[in-house]
Amino acid sequence: MSTFRFAARAGAVLGALAEFNHTSIQFRARRRAGKGAALPERESIPVLLVPGILGTTMVDPAHQNFPVWGNLRGSFFYRSKYDDLDLSILPGAKNRLQPGGILWKYTLASWLIYVPVYEDFKQSLLYAGYELGSLENPHSRRALYGLKYDWRCDIVTGARAVEKAVDMLRSSLGVNRVHLVGHSWGCLISRYYIRYGGADVLCDQPEEARPGASNVETFLAVGPPFGGTLRAFHSIQYGYAPGVSLGRPVAPHHVASSPAAYQLLRYDPDAVIDAGGADTRLDLSDVETWKKLRWGPYRKNSFEALYARGRAHNPELNMKEMSTAVESFLSAALQRGRRLGEVMNKPAPQDKSVRTVTYTSNNRHTLHKLVLKRSEGSFHVLSSEKAVRKHFPALVDQTIAPGDEHVTFNDVLKHSGSRTIATDAHEIPKGSYVLVTDSRSHRGLFTRETVLTNLLLNVDRQIKS
Numbered sequence: 001m002s003t004f005r006f007a008a009r010a011g012a013v014l015g016a017l018a019e020f021n022h023t024s025i026q027f028r029a030r031r032r033a034g035k036g037a038a039l040p041e042r043e044s045i046p047v048l049l050v051p052g053i054l055g056t057t058m059v060d061p062a063h064q065n066f067p068v069w070g071n072l073r074g075s076f077f078y079r080s081k082y083d084d085l086d087l088s089i090l091p092g093a094k095n096r097l098q099p100g101g102i103l104w105k106y107t108l109a110s111w112l113i114y115v116p117v118y119e120d121f122k123q124s125l126l127y128a129g130y131e132l133g134s135l136e137n138p139h140s141r142r143a144l145y146g147l148k149y150d151w152r153c154d155i156v157t158g159a160r161a162v163e164k165a166v167d168m169l170r171s172s173l174g175v176n177r178v179h180l181v182g183h184s185w186g187c188l189i190s191r192y193y194i195r196y197g198g199a200d201v202l203c204d205q206p207e208e209a210r211p212g213a214s215n216v217e218t219f220l221a222v223g224p225p226f227g228g229t230l231r232a233f234h235s236i237q238y239g240y241a242p243g244v245s246l247g248r249p250v251a252p253h254h255v256a257s258s259p260a261a262y263q264l265l266r267y268d269p270d271a272v273i274d275a276g277g278a279d280t281r282l283d284l285s286d287v288e289t290w291k292k293l294r295w296g297p298y299r300k301n302s303f304e305a306l307y308a309r310g311r312a313h314n315p316e317l318n319m320k321e322m323s324t325a326v327e328s329f330l331s332a333a334l335q336r337g338r339r340l341g342e343v344m345n346k347p348a349p350q351d352k353s354v355r356t357v358t359y360t361s362n363n364r365h366t367l368h369k370l371v372l373k374r375s376e377g378s379f380h381v382l383s384s385e386k387a388v389r390k391h392f393p394a395l396v397d398q399t400i401a402p403g404d405e406h407v408t409f410n411d412v413l414k415h416s417g418s419r420t421i422a423t424d425a426h427e428i429p430k431g432s433y434v435l436v437t438d439s440r441s442h443r444g445l446f447t448r449e450t451v452l453t454n455l456l457l458n459v460d461r462q463i464k465s
Helices: 004-032 072-076 117-128 155-173 186-194 232-237 252-256 259-263 288-291 300-313 319-342 348-353 385-391 393-399 409-416 441-447 450-458
Strands: 047-050 056-060 066-069 098-101 105-109 113-116 143-146 178-183 216-222 271-276 354-361 364-367 368-377 378-382 400-403 433-437
Touching: 004 354, 047 186, 066 072, 066 288, 105 155, 113 117, 117 143, 117 441, 143 364, 155 178, 155 259, 155 378, 178 186, 178 348, 186 216, 186 319, 186 348, 216 450, 232 259, 252 300, 259 319, 271 393, 288 400, 300 319, 348 354, 354 409, 354 441, 354 450, 364 385, 368 385, 378 385, 385 400, 393 400, 393 441, 433 450, 441 450
Parallel strands: 047 143, 047 178, 178 216, 216 354, 271 368, 354 433
Antiparallel strands: 056 066, 056 098, 105 113, 364 400, 368 378
């Protein structure tokens, strides 16, 4: 077979797959929306989506908004002249990347095939009579608005973006409240906004909270890591796994320079055990622990990559100055992460004043303890369920529990604020509740039929259950 004929057939197959994927999404969305009727404009409540880590494209405005993250163009055609996904940790250094827009789908090849991210949810609302609105110019109450923000940054940056968006919708549309839909890290940002608004309560002199609870009709949390997750440690060490392995990865040094990664961590004193199952009492919030065990930015390849990035901005930078900058950055990141865990683990009256629907799964083995392994005079941390099963099968019962692969089911219940559990997509209790699904992955929660149906039922009150 000639190369041309092979390429033609391959293109036809990819096109057929793409069309099937698109048609399947459209069919499911139409079926969900077919159960309801359009609401009068005056009764409609806008929907604000707060995406999670990797859920917003990142572009370089200095190079015609080149997509550094968000599609294969950035992965395959990335050049060193573009700003990268790591945040500069040097004092006074600026980062050029800006959020470009919601990553509705990750395009593998234009018009051929893509991986849906939030596309299913968007299509569900469109078939239910919603519009796709713009926060730059809100014009419809019955619309879905997506919040674009820099998911690498501190939680206060995200909360202030939510605060600005909600205020914009309320003033422009004349509404009192919005439906707030969060995904993963976006859930934590949303709950922070509900409690504290855009105020910084994590600094040495906390600002006065300005709760956003009164502006939220329903908070719909998909895969919330309210109590933190040890999956964040795995990402700091090995990078993010966005579900698309093609092209340039989100490398460990990218994640190790992100304040968000440390604020997603669970800082339990017994989070790390040794090979015998005993508590190590390692303090995850102590910079000396990370330095001694060569974690995060102290990991050899990560430190070298960050140093090279620093010298690109400042050719005079020496190793001592870089070491000082790394220690200062990590100390602040861990301190704020620890404080966030402390304040978010305490109950707050704002949580009870907002009806909250939590979406989770108990269908995936989830690691809730790290295992410290000593090997040839050095220490290695096992931070995945697969690694623990392979090297220490006797520790499985002690370290692994049902969940969504990022957060255990019991941890979600503990921090959800509700003990009411539903398993049927059409079951809509009056108050707050937790919907348990059979999703086999954390990312897959937002493409699960059960979750999408229940989300639509909650934001569109006239859909018949």
